[in-house]
Amino acid sequence: MREPQIDYAAVFRALPGMVALLTPDLVYADANDDFLRLAGRTREQLLGRYIFDVFPENPNDPAAAGMRETQASMLRVVATGERDTMALLRYDIEDPERPGHWEEHFWSPVNAPVLGPDGQVVLIVHRVEEVTDLIRARGAPVDDDRARVLEAELYTRSRELQGVNERLRQAHAREREVALALQAAMLPAPSPVGHHRAAVRYRPATAALNVCGDWYDLADLPGGGMAVAVGDVVGHGLAAACAMGQLRSALSAACRVAESPARALDVLGLYARFVEGAESTTAVTTFINWDGHTITYSSAGHPPPALLHPDGSVTFLDQATDPPLGARLERVSRPQASTSFVEGATLVLYTDGLIERRHEDIDTGLARLAHALTHHQHTDPESLADALLADLLPPTANTDDTALIVLRL
Template sequence: MNDSAIDYAAVFQSLPGMVALLTPALVYADANEEFLRMAGRRREQVVGRHLFEVFPDNPQDPAASGMRNLEASLRRVLATGERDAMALQRYDVESPDRPGEWEERYWSPVNAPVRDGDGSVVLLVHRVEEVTELIRARGGRAGGRDRVLEAELYTRARELQELNENLRLAHTREREVALALQKAMLPARRQVGRHQAAVRYRPAAGALNVCGDWYDLVDLVGGNRIGVSVGDVVGHGLAAAGVMGQLRSALSAASRVAVGPAQALDVLGRYAHVVDGAESATAVTTFIDCDDHTITYSSAGHPPPVLVHPDGHVEFLDRATDPPLDARPDPRPRPQASTAYAPGALLALYTDGLVERRREDIDTGLARLADSLTRHRHADPEELADAVLLELLPHGRATDDTALVVVRL
């Protein structure tokens, strides 16, 4: 039997457990028969209505937290695109036959994303297992001791939820501090020499997925030359932000005195060897000679810069790629290569968050980037950078931070 012969709507309705589908706005798109039966609702009372309009918190219980906990879980799934299993919940339900009377109910929910072809979350699968009868049966058979045990378990579950919420708030605070630290350390220059440049940084959706990526733009000593670099530190949060700042500053200083980008990365690699947390960091740097119209470049395990010529021809600068920083016990001189460009060309450097996707070959992401840069190559760098990010980044659920530098040559 192939997929086309399977009636998935009938399968959904016949599932033995309680399953509902929610839109990203938390409106019921569908619910199977078991869900409706166990919830004591008709289809027209559920489908098309907001989740918390159908199942609000018990107003008679000031400590009720089921609605808040469930919404937090669903928002996490929307933001991260990852499955989220919740702890045991007490979530009372209003009797459909006796308005104003609330039934004590216990649930074990799991929420999961449904993605479209672009990877965006378009639906949420809300699967629920009701354990109310189990708790009541245990209490009825064993008497007071088990009833106390069940109450203790429920209390511990509530405490665990509160602990998770406190950790989430702490992580959010760390994210805010890390972003502020990064903003202070990363340059915001839009003009390098006589050339226009646009820089962008986009943090990931997760609370700690921030501050591993960096960029730098410098005027080089000797002639009409500029240096443009990007890098990526393994890890996230404040620790990664600190390492990022050290590596960016070190490469900026090395670039001003190095004879070429390979020597600058040699110096950076030796420095990374003595910086905790810099292991396996990647970087690519380009030295642009604006008089000779040449770009000399070297990469330490980083995705290749993209040069878009005025006629739309795309060139990936990938002929001087070496292992990441501090990857060799005995560092060797790194390679470098050069290429020519014509005035009006476009150079883009970026980090892997812009092109890498789970279960997708990186060549697909590189082709997507090349296509976007080519189509928008005549735009102002600021407009072009915004257009590229809009087209390439997963909306609202990026799991890695992204840096992008665009220079009009």
């Protein structure tokens, strides 16, 4: 039997009630027919425009808070990836046919995320219940008492719902604090590496739950070399922190007994099958041979380490990349590759929060990292680590945590 072909764009526009789609930058991507009709705007007046350019705050009402509350709700959705139900909202709308004339509206909005393949928010579904007629009972003076009763009831219920949302946010904040404390306890401080200087950094995401999946590790090897690794667990909060701690410890132990970084990742992959939440974890590990001036490396779906040469050029170690942990049903030995280095070079390992941005090809992020490394090439590892974070992380609303190791070879 042939499956029906569904025109989802037509379905969206025919949805009952006001529904709009916005980008994480709060720009209209689409709106259904009811939204256009009840908001009094054409599709051309909405699409591609910033929400508060289309619907600014009423300048004649100094107590108006609709824009502020709507913006805060939508940014929470972008930061947390969680649905946000707003309290009853008064939002005056300027009549497009009569500039300067503002019409009073009462809306009950819900903002929900649409996630992309990487788990990041790519769209916000903005659904609005228009309750103005219930609140004001326009054109029916005999129903003023009923309107006031409805207004009071809706206001009370909306405030109750707002209280529930606030308690949920407080619970998320407590989970964040516990997860960060656990993260700090499990991530080691860099131990002395002879005359080689190292700097490590961990920067949590700004969102309440988007923390604690990244780790770093430096381990002395029995033959006098060093293993340097970073990894990233898919997921957020306490569950990711617990999985991270188990995988970091397992990889650190495997590096000390395995003959190669590829073999260490093989062992980690076997172990990860029994760790809840470890699916699709990415990791990269490098073995440094000080005497031979070589770096041997292997990657399980992780962004490539960067090697900053003394002349300012940058090489990405991308010749031994394999899928993340648990991505294959059958067991296949992981690849590895080697490269040489000269004394004074700098090895940089990091997680994807440092380079990846929405709507951007990863090569753009890698080029930005290479430029920053060259620009700051003459700084010590501590200063270089701080400079990379300052140059590459978004100044606000960082939605992913970042781990970073800078090692002077």
